[in-house]
Amino acid sequence: MTTKKLRTGGEVDAWCTKCRLDLTHRIIAMVGDVVKKVECKTCMSHHLYRQPKSERENRAAARASARSSSEPRAASSSPRGGGAERLTAAQRAERDQTLAWERAIAGQPSGAFKPYRVTLTFGEGELIHHSKFGDGVVAKVIDRGKIEILFKDGPRTMAHGQP
Incomplete structure (x- = not known):
């Protein structure tokens, strides 16, 4: 300048x-x-x-150095213990979804996953392999023609039981 x-x-x-x-x-x-x-x-x-x-x-950088040169803070002063990992609500929701997905498919052999097809009918908790979205688990059955499947990148509403 x-x-x-x-x-x-x-x-x-x-x-x-x-x-x-x-x-x-x-x-x-x-x-x-x-x-x-x-x-x-x-x-x-x-x-x-x-x-x-x-x-x-x-x-x-100047603010950070000024903070570090002033009196040191105790680690216990932060209510969360460290504060190094501050997540937004969206990041927390994404992390929770990924953890739920990992828990649902953990230790499952590849043979446990049914291939996804619109013509098949699925129940809650069934493991599914989708050609585009990968492995997932049926989170809930919305109605006779729709299910919500939890994939690694998030839930998706998909059709099932169609003729």
């Missing part, structure tokens, strides 16, 4: 949301001394100003 005073029509380095790179942008809107909107000089897209990724990383 330059040391010149920023002004509308001037240039600034910014993260381009379309190019996904730190590039030179033209300032097209400011509020006071704060850059609000920019135009990428490479792809000509308009978007909100975002600091260059290199600046964000430098600031994050």
Whole structure:
């Protein structure tokens, strides 16, 4: 970033949301001394100003070093024990689905899996091998024509018992 005073029509380095790179942008809107909107000089897209990724990383590293140089924290102060593994709700749900799938098919020989066909009828807990989705287990029977099968990448509603 330059040391010149920023002004509308001037240039600034910014993260381009379309190019996904730190590039030179033209300032097209400011509020006071704060850059609000920019135009990428490479792809000509308009978007909100975002600091260059290199600046964000430098600031994050500085904050981390400041935190580590201040008084050390006890490991027991975190309610979860470590905090190193913080998962979002979606990540937790995905992990739980994968664990359920692994538990259901654990130790099953390959002969225990029935090949999936729309014409066959399946019951809850049956092991299925699908040509595209792989091994799965019938999680529930929705109705006479539909079942929910839990595959490694998540549940899928599929047809069964069709003539």
